Amino acid sequence: MKIEIEIDGKSFEVEPGKMIIEVADAAGIVIPRFCYHKKLSVAANCRMCLVDVEKSRKPLPACATPVTPGMVVRTRSKLALDAQKAVMEFLLINHPLDCPICDQGGQCELQDIALGYGSDNSRYDQGKRSVKDKNLGPLIETEMTRCIHCTRCVRFGREIAGISEMGSIGRGEDTEIGTYVEKSLTSELSANIIDLCPVGALTNKPFRYRARAWELTQHSGVSPHDCVGSNLHIHTRRNAVMRVVPKENEGINETWISDRDRFSCEGLSSPERVTSPQLKRHGQWETVDWQTALQTVVEALQDVTEHHSADRIGGIISPNATVEELFLFQKLLRGMGCHNIDHRITQTDFHYQQAMPTYPKLPVSIADIEQQELIVVIGGNTQHEQPLIHHRIRKAWDNGAKVIMINPVDFEFNFTPTQTLLVENRRLPEALTGVTRCLAESQQDTEIAKDLLQSVAVTPAHREVADALLSAKAPLILLGAGAQNHPQAGLMYALAERMAQLSNGNVGLLTAGANAAGAWLVGAVPHRGPTGLNVSKPALDVQRMWESELPAYVLFNVEPEHDCANSAKALKALSQAALVICLTSYKTPAMEQYADIILPIASFAETPGTFINVEGRWQSFQAAVIPKGESRPGWKVLRVLGNLLSLDGFNYVVNTEVTDELRSLATTNTPEQPAGPWRYPSHLPTVSEGVERFCYWPIYRSDSVVRHSQPLQKTPLSETPVVTMSPQLAQRLGLEAGTEVKVSQGGDAVVLQVCISHRMVGDTVGIAAGFLETAGLAESFGTVKIERI
Amino acid sequence: MMTQSKPGLSARAKAEIDEWLKKYPADQRRSAVIPALHIAQDENGGWLTTELMNEVGDYLQIPHVAVYEVATFYSMYELKPVGRHKISVCTNISCMLADSDGIVRCLKDRLGIEFNETTPDGKFTLKEVECLGACVTAPVMLVDKTYHEKLTPEKVDHILSELE
Ligand code: SF4
Ligand code: FES
Ligand code: FES
Numbered sequence A: 001m002k003i004e005i006e007i008d009g010k011s012f013e014v015e016p017g018k019m020i021i022e023v024a025d026a027a028g029i030v031i032p033r034f035c036y037h038k039k040l041s042v043a044a045n046c047r048m049c050l051v052d053v054e055k056s057r058k059p060l061p062a063c064a065t066p067v068t069p070g071m072v073v074r075t076r077s078k079l080a081l082d083a084q085k086a087v088m089e090f091l092l093i094n095h096p097l098d099c100p101i102c103d104q105g106g107q108c109e110l111q112d113i114a115l116g117y118g119s120d121n122s123r124y125d126q127g128k129r130s131v132k133d134k135n136l137g138p139l140i141e142t143e144m145t146r147c148i149h150c151t152r153c154v155r156f157g158r159e160i161a162g163i164s165e166m167g168s169i170g171r172g173e174d175t176e177i178g179t180y181v182e183k184s185l186t187s188e189l190s191a192n193i194i195d196l197c198p199v200g201a202l203t204n205k206p207f208r209y210r211a212r213a214w215e216l217t218q219h220s221g222v223s224p225h226d227c228v229g230s231n232l233h234i235h236t237r238r239n240a241v242m243r244v245v246p247k248e249n250e251g252i253n254e255t256w257i258s259d260r261d262r263f264s265c266e267g268l269s270s271p272e273r274v275t276s277p278q279l280k281r282h283g284q285w286e287t288v289d290w291q292t293a294l295q296t297v298v299e300a301l302q303d304v305t306e307h308h309s310a311d312r313i314g315g316i317i318s319p320n321a322t323v324e325e326l327f328l329f330q331k332l333l334r335g336m337g338c339h340n341i342d343h344r345i346t347q348t349d350f351h352y353q354q355a356m357p358t359y360p361k362l363p364v365s366i367a368d369i370e371q372q373e374l375i376v377v378i379g380g381n382t383q384h385e386q387p388l389i390h391h392r393i394r395k396a397w398d399n400g401a402k403v404i405m406i407n408p409v410d411f412e413f414n415f416t417p418t419q420t421l422l423v424e425n426r427r428l429p430e431a432l433t434g435v436t437r438c439l440a441e442s443q444q445d446t447e448i449a450k451d452l453l454q455s456v457a458v459t460p461a462h463r464e465v466a467d468a469l470l471s472a473k474a475p476l477i478l479l480g481a482g483a484q485n486h487p488q489a490g491l492m493y494a495l496a497e498r499m500a501q502l503s504n505g506n507v508g509l510l511t512a513g514a515n516a517a518g519a520w521l522v523g524a525v526p527h528r529g530p531t532g533l534n535v536s537k538p539a540l541d542v543q544r545m546w547e548s549e550l551p552a553y554v555l556f557n558v559e560p561e562h563d564c565a566n567s568a569k570a571l572k573a574l575s576q577a578a579l580v581i582c583l584t585s586y587k588t589p590a591m592e593q594y595a596d597i598i599l600p601i602a603s604f605a606e607t608p609g610t611f612i613n614v615e616g617r618w619q620s621f622q623a624a625v626i627p628k629g630e631s632r633p634g635w636k637v638l639r640v641l642g643n644l645l646s647l648d649g650f651n652y653v654v655n656t657e658v659t660d661e662l663r664s665l666a667t668t669n670t671p672e673q674p675a676g677p678w679r680y681p682s683h684l685p686t687v688s689e690g691v692e693r694f695c696y697w698p699i700y701r702s703d704s705v706v707r708h709s710q711p712l713q714k715t716p717l718s719e720t721p722v723v724t725m726s727p728q729l730a731q732r733l734g735l736e737a738g739t740e741v742k743v744s745q746g747g748d749a750v751v752l753q754v755c756i757s758h759r760m761v762g763d764t765v766g767i768a769a770g771f772l773e774t775a776g777l778a779e780s781f782g783t784v785k786i787e788r789i
Numbered sequence B: 001m002m003t004q005s006k007p008g009l010s011a012r013a014k015a016e017i018d019e020w021l022k023k024y025p026a027d028q029r030r031s032a033v034i035p036a037l038h039i040a041q042d043e044n045g046g047w048l049t050t051e052l053m054n055e056v057g058d059y060l061q062i063p064h065v066a067v068y069e070v071a072t073f074y075s076m077y078e079l080k081p082v083g084r085h086k087i088s089v090c091t092n093i094s095c096m097l098a099d100s101d102g103i104v105r106c107l108k109d110r111l112g113i114e115f116n117e118t119t120p121d122g123k124f125t126l127k128e129v130e131c132l133g134a135c136v137t138a139p140v141m142l143v144d145k146t147y148h149e150k151l152t153p154e155k156v157d158h159i160l161s162e163l164e
Helices: A020-026 A078-093 A109-117 A152-161 A192-196 A259-269 A290-307 A323-336 A367-371 A387-398 A425-442 A450-454 A460-471 A489-503 A516-522 A542-547 A567-576 A589-594 A634-644 A655-668 A727-733 B011-021 B029-043 B050-060 B064-073 B093-097 B100-111 B153-162
Strands: A003-007 A010-014 A050-053 A072-074 A140-142 A167-169 A176-178 A202-204 A217-222 A231-237 A240-246 A278-281 A284-287 A313-317 A374-378 A402-407 A419-422 A476-479 A506-509 A552-556 A579-584 A597-600 A609-612 A618-621 A692-694 A722-725 A740-745 A748-756 A764-766 A785-788 B085-090 B124-129 B141-143 B146-148
Touching: A003 A020, A050 A078, A078 A109, A152 A192, A167 B064, A192 A202, A192 A240, A217 A618, A240 A259, A278 A290, A290 A313, A290 A552, A290 A579, A290 A597, A290 A634, A313 A323, A313 A542, A323 A516, A323 A552, A323 A609, A323 A634, A323 A655, A367 A387, A374 A387, A374 A460, A374 A489, A387 A402, A402 A425, A402 A460, A419 A460, A425 A450, A425 A460, A425 A489, A425 A692, A460 A489, A476 A489, A489 A506, A516 A609, A516 A655, A542 A567, A567 A589, A579 A589, A579 A634, A634 A655, A722 A727, A727 A748, B011 B029, B011 B050, B029 B050, B029 B064, B050 B064, B085 B100, B093 B100, B100 B124, B100 B153
Parallel strands: A003 A072, A313 A552, A374 A402, A374 A476, A402 A419, A476 A506, A552 A579, A579 A597, A692 A764, A722 A748, B085 B124
Antiparallel strands: A003 A010, A050 A072, A140 A202, A167 A176, A217 A231, A231 A240, A278 A284, A278 A597, A609 A618, A722 A764, A740 A748, A740 A785, B085 B141, B141 B146
């Protein structure tokens, strides 16, 4: 039932329960406000939104006054304007007049509204209060004298970030917004308070004093760091990315972005950027022109094809590459007769690759995650892997959903999951089998995978998960990085699918990188070409490419020492190879050793392209700036190489022709295939004994751009590589926190400090990837030996 | 991991907090924050350390900052050490009209301290507070947990001399 109200002489049919300000906003009627924000709870503490409501003797706050039938509202009557002006005058009593030196100047809600509602002169002639600034860490600068106590930042922590760090301290005239005890904010979404703050109290620290808002040009972009595909506004000046802010997209990132999305752009100007083509001649790096570099690449590749064969080349590409880059990369290599192409650089198990769908796609939209009744996450630290998907999971939980985590580490989340089934990493398949067995027995459907299910004893924890699955209408089962990178990834996927079948649920993969879906669709995998068509000759997956120690490798935006699972194997393969061609934006110390040719390619914001996000949504974007130095967009480099190698079909002029080609293939070829069929072994693979490594990529080590962003590297969330173990294990090994230990696997060893955490279980130790310090281990998930040194 | 023995909340204090928790729904433990802070403060010689506030937060399962917000809002919580007796004089309107100024003058004079100071012997701390809710018997002061009403300088002298 709708009700009718009138605002400024216009009638509206509205849902009861809405606030006046919501109706006005939807109708484009401007009501000034500071504390109200559509994504936050109503605080009604600034009083700037006072409006004139008929039959009310006093003006009422539009943000906190629900509509009633027949209500007549005037937003610009004398009563309303007088009230608004009076509030403005009060707000300005203590606000400093420092706009000329305030970074918010020109983009300040207070400045804008003061222009409309403030008076030229202040009647207040006493001392203004001043407030000591707070240190909130490397991302957010404070100038707390400017704070108007709207509490948006406080509510954000409580309601969105799910971690209360800011508060309203003291009272009355002495109220201060801050953390009380000095601390850097730890939320992975923390910097959204910069956008929320209506004044210059909270500003972007790395961006501080670099540019004025009116000097910036705004470009649309898409985040290249996770499969969410958050929409961005990239602000540039004189061909430099100055900052990144969210672009609202209700279905994807709402009004938020993660700190990773916002501050990774600081990595674009890192001194490690390569800005010109380089060749290694007699062990020395030389800068050359593009023509020489490309010619050398062509000759070197032809040389491999002649002396070995094209299928002795390994092509490895980042899942953060654009659709166009991925498409041309596989087209180039396949054109030469090489199918050794892979983007699954963090994965270790591929035997199930035939059962993969055409491309991984969530069974529900990102927005619909909020509506789920039960979400089971298997092997996922979602809060750090896909912060804005995690935000939706948290919202679902907030709405009353059950959220179950089945994990090898009791990750710290911003809510308490309904249940956490914590098992050693190697025992994850066993746990899933136990749950599946419970489900199968309750559904009396035990034929499929009979032997496997029989081989596992059911525990009460398994039963608890199974009961939750059975009592939910359509559970959503999500496989995170820990499941997809697992040495038994295929079995875990198959079991998750079986769990879903038995409980009327659905399975989704939270894939690595920004564009795993795009990579699958274009055929950046060894067994399928574009749109999922099988290739004639089976070829090598990324791990087989390392193990086969090929004579030549082509790496596209991949730093194997940081980005790949089983990194020591990768480094070994690269160091024995006669030819390593790196198309890259950064030159790392390890790359100097293993690479022979470096082609500098455009980084984030420097290239046009398309990402397909985890929902299967295609999002194209333009370059915001021209690539740094001599670097060129990756798709152009690949196109030119195609031409120089005299391959067919490389005469593209603009990158959208590549996109169009893929689109038309996708419509003419066979329809998208779902996942399956699944096969189940008769028993679980034998589980190793002793201490095992669990490998993960910390949030700010996830890709090269992020790793080069200094502000992100200084936050509390940035980790130093350590070996993390449970107190019990530490005691058994006789180790204390901080002890230096040698962690070895076969002949490889690294030296790390011990960190003791009650979040670890059994004999699983956490050793992160993404660091040179840990790159020397050959198996991301194998057993390790830990000794005191 | 450091294992430091810290004074912290005693088992008795926790038991007392548990009594308060019984009065509220199980999912609203934060309701007990005000009594819990009093209990913690009483046990610690009349003031709250950050560690104690954190402990109260952990015990009630609420964020630390939510405890700081409450502890800094109310004048009955002390965040710095205080004397054995805390004297809170009301200077709000009713008391002011009944000459709380004279009472304040008398107190400052006798104790030799200003507001928010503690006598060198650690016996008294003097504080200025807003309305104590006893306007009918103004002027009013609160000594520890006892109200003293209809004050006169003579009465103040007497009260001070009675305190240990
Ligand atoms: S810091 Fe900004 S967002 Fe936070 S309360 Fe103050 S004005 Fe509002
Ligand atoms: S916006 Fe309504 S009171 Fe602040
Ligand atoms: S004004 Fe002093 S008790 Fe009310």
